[in-house]
Amino acid sequence: MKKVKISIRICGKTATANLLYVDKSGKTHRSVKQVEKGPGDTRAAVEIKALLAGLQALREPVELELSAPAHIGSAVKNGWLDHWAASGGKKYDGKPVKCWELWEQVHEHLQKHKIGGTHG
Secondary structure: OOEEEEEEEEEOOEEEEEEEEEOOOOOEEEEEEEEEOOOOOOHHHHHHHHHHHHHHHOOOOOEEEEEOOHHHHHHHHOOHHHHHHHOOOEOOOOOEOOOHHHHHHHHHHHOOOEEEEEEO
């Protein structure tokens, strides 16, 4: 299984998902997906959109290493995202998860991959 690292960064109004992997011949490949902040988007929403753009670029199941802001890393690493999906977008206290429509898509895409490491 191919190992891919996705790093999420934000600068100004643009969030970037950098995808990095090494092919069988040892050649390093890099792909960059950018997302612009839209009207009403929070910083967190733009970062989640960047992650989603990176996940959508993956064409096959991979072992995924994720380097992302703490709110994303924690949601994946600590199992919060799985809990939210099981409860229909609700937190442990019953309150709705912010940006649930984006998180739901992220969760769907992550089901195809093995999470090898998460850094927040």
